[in-house]
Amino acid sequence: MNTGKTAAGILLLTLLAVAVQVGASVSGRDYYLTQLTMAAYTAAVVMGLSLLVGYTGQISLGHAGFVAIGAYTSAFLSTAPLAHASGTALGKSLLRFHVLASRPELYGDGTVVSLAPGLAFLAGLLLAGLVAVGIGYPALRLHGHYLAMATLGFGLIVYRLVLGTAFLGAADGISSVPPLPILPGVACTGEPGQRIANYYIAAGFTLMVLLFLLNLTDSRTGRALRAIHGSERAAAATGIDTAAYKLKVFVLSAILAAAAGGLLTFYRGSIGPSDAGAMKSVRYVAMVAAGGMASVWGALVVGFVLTFLSLRGCFGSFDDAVFGVVLIVIMSFTPEGPFGPLRTLVVRFRARRRPALANGESEKEIPRVVA
Amino acid sequence: MLRVRNLRTGYGSLEVIKGVSFHVAPGEVVALIGANGAGKTSLLSAVVGLLPPWDGQVVIGGRDATGAPPWESIASGVVLVPEGRRIFADMTVMENLQVGGYRNPDRDRLIDEMFDRFPRLRERRGQTAGTLSGGEQQMLAIARGLIARPRLLLLDEPSLGLAPLLVKEVFEVVRGLRDLGVTICMVEQNAVAALEIADRGYVLETGEIILEGVSEDLLRNPEVMRAYLGKGYREVWE
Numbered sequence: 001m002n003t004g005k006t007a008a009g010i011l012l013l014t015l016l017a018v019a020v021q022v023g024a025s026v027s028g029r030d031y032y033l034t035q036l037t038m039a040a041y042t043a044a045v046v047m048g049l050s051l052l053v054g055y056t057g058q059i060s061l062g063h064a065g066f067v068a069i070g071a072y073t074s075a076f077l078s079t080a081p082l083a084h085a086s087g088t089a090l091g092k093s094l095l096r097f098h099v100l101a102s103r104p105e106l107y108g109d110g111t112v113v114s115l116a117p118g119l120a121f122l123a124g125l126l127l128a129g130l131v132a133v134g135i136g137y138p139a140l141r142l143h144g145h146y147l148a149m150a151t152l153g154f155g156l157i158v159y160r161l162v163l164g165t166a167f168l169g170a171a172d173g174i175s176s177v178p179p180l181p182i183l184p185g186v187a188c189t190g191e192p193g194q195r196i197a198n199y200y201i202a203a204g205f206t207l208m209v210l211l212f213l214l215n216l217t218d219s220r221t222g223r224a225l226r227a228i229h230g231s232e233r234a235a236a237a238t239g240i241d242t243a244a245y246k247l248k249v250f251v252l253s254a255i256l257a258a259a260a261g262g263l264l265t266f267y268r269g270s271i272g273p274s275d276a277g278a279m280k281s282v283r284y285v286a287m288v289a290a291g292g293m294a295s296v297w298g299a300l301v302v303g304f305v306l307t308f309l310s311l312r313g314c315f316g317s318f319d320d321a322v323f324g325v326v327l328i329v330i331m332s333f334t335p336e337g338p339f340g341p342l343r344t345l346v347v348r349f350r351a352r353r354r355p356a357l358a359n360g361e362s363e364k365e366i367p368r369v370v371a
Numbered sequence: 372m373l374r375v376r377n378l379r380t381g382y383g384s385l386e387v388i389k390g391v392s393f394h395v396a397p398g399e400v401v402a403l404i405g406a407n408g409a410g411k412t413s414l415l416s417a418v419v420g421l422l423p424p425w426d427g428q429v430v431i432g433g434r435d436a437t438g439a440p441p442w443e444s445i446a447s448g449v450v451l452v453p454e455g456r457r458i459f460a461d462m463t464v465m466e467n468l469q470v471g472g473y474r475n476p477d478r479d480r481l482i483d484e485m486f487d488r489f490p491r492l493r494e495r496r497g498q499t500a501g502t503l504s505g506g507e508q509q510m511l512a513i514a515r516g517l518i519a520r521p522r523l524l525l526l527d528e529p530s531l532g533l534a535p536l537l538v539k540e541v542f543e544v545v546r547g548l549r550d551l552g553v554t555i556c557m558v559e560q561n562a563v564a565a566l567e568i569a570d571r572g573y574v575l576e577t578g579e580i581i582l583e584g585v586s587e588d589l590l591r592n593p594e595v596m597r598a599y600l601g602k603g604y605r606e607v608w609e
Contacts, residue, residue, distance in 0.1 A: 006419075089492070179401060195415075220469070220473065223462065223466050223469055223470045223473075224470065224473060226459065226461065226462055226466075227459050227462070227470045227473075229461075230457075230459035230460060230461060230462065231453075231454055231457045231459065233421060234453050234457035234458070234459065235459075235470070236421060236440075236441040236442070237419065237441055237450070237451045237452075237453050237457070237516075238445070238450075238470055238471050238473050238474075238515065238516075238519060239441065239442045239445035239446070239473050239474035240442065240470070240473055241440070241442045314607060
């Protein structure tokens with residue numbers, strides 16, 4: 001639809017990302033990059049959720065559960081020791097083919113063998129996808145409040161499970177997660193030397209999610225999703241398999257959440273039950289709403305900025321309250337998201353210029369009305 | 372084209388369609404008329420699979436389609452233009468048409484064709500559909516249905532909520548489709564207007580078909596009037 005505009009937006013965003021990094025490094029505030037990296041991963045979760053909530057009209061109050069599934073699977077599989085495997089012939093060949101990975105023991109002089117981080121990460125995506133199918137198949141037959149309740153219940157179950165499971169570290173979670181190698185010499189890890197590289201890994205990942213979602217929403221699939229949002233009955237009458245689409249989008253947004261959760265875990269080197277909490281899920285939905293519901297760009301900007309400010313501690317102990325206030329303010333004044341007023345201004349500006357510009361000439365394009 | 376036998380359906384425990392049989396032959400325009408709550412919309416919903424039938428049979432083009440989901444009945448050529456238009460208000464006119472051709476890989480060519488048939492829609496292609504007038508929205512809903520290239524078009528109350536002048540316009544469109552040879556099954560409260568363009572008609576009353584016949588006969592039948600105004604209207608009004 002607006003390929004040129006989208007490309008310009010992406011370019012601007014890339015330049016902005018580079019400028020922020022250079023600015024932070026030059027001014028000696030490299031530590032900002034840590035929070036920026038984490039905020040980028042959160043923004044990816046919010047964008048994936050916006051596809052589900054904003055475009056398809058299905059609410060999920062359990063997305064922190066999917067983040068946790070991705071994070072915990074990555075952390076558990078890449079740290080669980082497979083000591084008995086390292087001695088066998090099979091274990092040795094698996095090590096050679098990077099199915100298994102060894103690393104020095106943290107407190108000791110031996111080495112520990114575990115599943116390779118990359119495979120642990122993929123396993124997290126797979127598990128989140130499977131769970132989403134299992135949850136989504138019955139839950140998406142519910143509507144409105146019932147769907148919200150069902151997903152909220154799912155989120156609470158995940159939280160209780162990770163909190164009460166000994167091999168997942170119970171209340172402590174899992175720490176000393178190994179780095180996730182991405183390129184030779186570059187890994188997704190919290191090591192200070194890799195801080196700038198990781199900022200770009202997160203930015204690249206988020207940009208890829210953005211591009212993917214923008215493409216998706218402007219395709220036959222995207223129109224089908226918006227049609228479901230507009231009227232499920234009419235969408236079905238035009239031949240859209242509404243149930244299948246709702247399930248697919250649910251699974252997709254769950255996998256995106258798990259991917260962001262997994263990468264965040266490798267970056268921080270640890271994961272705890274608080275990331276699976278119900279309040280986190282509510283926050284994700286609040287950020288989607290504040291971003292303008294059906295706006296991938298809005299979700300990105302709001303998700304990124306709010307999470308960054310929250311991580312910097314700008315909101316103090318009022319953290320959750322600020323998210324609530326932001327939601328109320330945006331919903332009351334610009335329900336179409338933070339870009340709403342901006343777009344209205346642009347339309348007004350163009351409308352004012354048009355008569356002078358098109359005097360005598362026929363203007364083919366009718367100005368798009370912002371509802 | 373379409374044959375429905377002893378169809379029963381409803382909502383929850385409430386039976387709305389109590390054993391209805393009717394048929395639509397290829398090239399025919401059939402009107403299903405009846406008062407509010409007669410079960411007209413439920414009947415069409417059950418035909419395309421939006422409402423699961425309890426009992427009976429729906430045969431589309433010689434194949435049993437009883438209880439098939441709507442995306443399958445579209446594949447066999449039956450398209451429903453739902454009651455109250457149900458256009459996608461937040462999407463542009465163009466996008467609405469693209470969604471209409473969701474199952475039709477040839478949609479782009481057909482969209483052009485629709486723009487030729489409904490020039491107003493071409494003018495407003497970039498406008499969000501919610502900003503169209505009621506009549507334009509109904510045109511869009513019909514065009515959206517036609518893009519799926521139906522062999523049988525089901526129109527549910529095309530004149531609902533439109534000003535009298537626009538009602539006329541919509542029926543003109545239906546007449547045009549009939550002349551093109553599109554098979555149409557139309558549900559209407561506006562019995563006279565519907566029967567004027569239909570070949571045959573069925574009169575539906577509280578979930579049952581009470582009359583069937585050629586349009587001219589139905590137009591002259593006092594029973595049609597009675598079905599509309601309720602039992603014993605003569606005693607009350609005359």
